[in-house]
Amino acid sequence: MKLTRSQLAVYVITPPTYPTGQELADQVEQSLKGGATIIQLRRKGSIIDPKDSTKTITITPELMREEALLIQALCKQYNVPFLIDDNVQLAADIKADGVHIGQDDMPIAEARKILGDDVIIGLTANKLDDAIRAYEEGADYVGSGAVFATGTKNDATPLSHKAFETICRSIPIPVVAIGGITESNMDQLDTTGLAGFAIISDIFNDADIETKTSRIAQKANRMVLPHTALTIAGSDSSGGAGIQADLKTMMAHHVYGMSAITALTAQNTTGVTSIFNTTPQFLGEQLDAVFTDIRPDAVKIGMLSTKELIQVVAEKLRQYDAKPVVLDPVMVATSGARLIDENALDALVNDLLPLATVITPNIPEAEILSRESIKTAADMEHAAKTIFDTYGCTILLKGGHTINDANDLVYDANGIHWITGQRIQNPNTHGTGCTLSSAIASNLAKGYPLLESIERAKRYISLTLSAMLDLGQGSGPLEHGVKIKNEL
Numbered sequence: 001m002k003l004t005r006s007q008l009a010v011y012v013i014t015p016p017t018y019p020t021g022q023e024l025a026d027q028v029e030q031s032l033k034g035g036a037t038i039i040q041l042r043r044k045g046s047i048i049d050p051k052d053s054t055k056t057i058t059i060t061p062e063l064m065r066e067e068a069l070l071i072q073a074l075c076k077q078y079n080v081p082f083l084i085d086d087n088v089q090l091a092a093d094i095k096a097d098g099v100h101i102g103q104d105d106m107p108i109a110e111a112r113k114i115l116g117d118d119v120i121i122g123l124t125a126n127k128l129d130d131a132i133r134a135y136e137e138g139a140d141y142v143g144s145g146a147v148f149a150t151g152t153k154n155d156a157t158p159l160s161h162k163a164f165e166t167i168c169r170s171i172p173i174p175v176v177a178i179g180g181i182t183e184s185n186m187d188q189l190d191t192t193g194l195a196g197f198a199i200i201s202d203i204f205n206d207a208d209i210e211t212k213t214s215r216i217a218q219k220a221n222r223m224v225l226p227h228t229a230l231t232i233a234g235s236d237s238s239g240g241a242g243i244q245a246d247l248k249t250m251m252a253h254h255v256y257g258m259s260a261i262t263a264l265t266a267q268n269t270t271g272v273t274s275i276f277n278t279t280p281q282f283l284g285e286q287l288d289a290v291f292t293d294i295r296p297d298a299v300k301i302g303m304l305s306t307k308e309l310i311q312v313v314a315e316k317l318r319q320y321d322a323k324p325v326v327l328d329p330v331m332v333a334t335s336g337a338r339l340i341d342e343n344a345l346d347a348l349v350n351d352l353l354p355l356a357t358v359i360t361p362n363i364p365e366a367e368i369l370s371r372e373s374i375k376t377a378a379d380m381e382h383a384a385k386t387i388f389d390t391y392g393c394t395i396l397l398k399g400g401h402t403i404n405d406a407n408d409l410v411y412d413a414n415g416i417h418w419i420t421g422q423r424i425q426n427p428n429t430h431g432t433g434c435t436l437s438s439a440i441a442s443n444l445a446k447g448y449p450l451l452e453s454i455e456r457a458k459r460y461i462s463l464t465l466s467a468m469l470d471l472g473q474g475s476g477p478l479e480h481g482v483k484i485k486n487e488l
């Protein structure tokens with residue numbers, strides 16, 4: 001299971017004071033009913049015997065395993081990830097969704113070797129250097145604290161509000177706050193950029209765990225950062241493509257959209273009459289303004305018609321380590337007209353493609369990138385493989401009318417996946433490519449895996465086409481607002 005940012009919002013960790021697996025499971029289930037979004041089983045050698053607080057019960061490996069299996073089953077029932085603190089081997093043995101490890105526990109690389117790529121690994125990091133290393137070494141999230149005084153972990157390092165915020169703002173993986181968090185102090189962490197609240201005592205000391213969790217969940221879900229996406233593209237004065245389509249699409253996905261405009265176009269549903277490129281410097285300034293304030297969870301790139309504009313985008317994406325990146329390599333218009341010159345193509349291929357998570361060429365664009373002619377579905381598969389082998393990014397090769405109707409091809413490290421679509425008889429398709437790529441970016445921003453992001457984006461396109469909006473005298477725009485009315 002791969003982690004999505006929103007799954008960290010209400011991070012419930014088991015308390016050290018209950019006698020049997022059954023009672024623990026009851027308590028955990030109440031927190032799940034209240035809205036816990038992730039559960040961690042944390043055991044420290046012994047627990048206080050609730051019947052006699054001067055005594056302790058030793059946590060044997062058998063007892064730990066028994067409890068883990070019980071809570072794992074519950075988490076499955078509620079479709080919530082189940083993590084184990086410290087004990088990587090137990091997590092591997094029972095196939096838990098993940099582990100949380102501390103700086104003095106097992107190194108991430110060793111844990112990854114035991115657990116594999118699909119298992120969530122969280123790491124405690126209270127120093128910026130440690131947090132950056134956690135990200136570089138492949139942690140899926142970081143836990144930082146104690147952000148407030150806590151009696152639950154005596155050796156917890158106190159972490160100032162400023163230091164916590166700096167960690168949140170400096171790494172692209174989510175950061176969870178821990179330590180002394182209560183329903184009444186959690187507001188103080190608002191705007192730090194945190195992804196979630198990890199809580200033990202404020203939840204489990206309450207007589208009504210379910211209601212307590214639900215009040216905390218309400219606050220947490222409001223406070224954790226909304227998902228954000230950035231489009232780097234050209235403006236379409238008619239509103240159906242480019243920046244305008246991208247922002248509408250992001251909004252329809254409940255993703256906060258931002259833009260860096262590469263060009264102004266005078267166009268409508270019948271064609272483009274004029275293009276006015278922004279300067280590379282101004283494009284760079286827009287990107288600085290965005291990245292130094294609201295970090296996008298995903299980036300979509302559209303029209304970039306000069307080598308200099310492409311280079312500045314590549315430089316800024318590298319500078320800010322922006323990812324994931326959906327690149328719509330706008331090179332050939334629907335009419336067949338080539339939109340970028342040889343110099344720009346070189347820059348696109350050499351500077352930008354290596355930074356892309358996924359590219360979304362149409363068939364003429366894939367022909368240029370692969371230097372192969374594409375006439376059949378088999379040609380599509382071959383060209384996609386060539387592009388993947390050459391540039392290393394996932395390819396979504398859009399089928400087009402002549403070859404495969406509404407079926408698109410994804411080629412990634414696992415090879416070929418055909419994504420079948422339903423052909424919708426609607427001649428109004430202006431902005432479909434822009435809309436598809438920004439829908440993929442929106443889904444990625446929300447944390448969906450790439451293939452699922454593509455599938456969801458295709459379903460969104462089908463809905464926008466099915467709405468049969470009919471505006472303008474040419475190929476009209478899509479009904480971007482449908483997603484608001486129809487859940488995918």
Ligand SMILES: Cc1ncc(COP(=O)(O)OP(=O)(O)O)c(N)n1
Pocket residue numbers: 011013040042085086100101102103105122123124142143144153176178198
């Ligand atoms: C979400 C989360 N963050 C931090 C911790 C602390 O882990 P660690 O530093 O390994 O300390 P122990 O929990 O093992 O005492 C955590 N468990 N969860």
Ligand SMILES: Cc1ncsc1CCOP(=O)(O)O
Pocket residue numbers: 145146149150151152153156178179180181198199200201202
């Ligand atoms: C495990 C851990 N790591 C840092 S503080 C802490 C304890 C959190 O418990 P509480 O929510 O009761 O303060």
Ligand SMILES: [Mg+2]
Pocket residue numbers: 085086100101102105
């Ligand atoms: Mg630990």
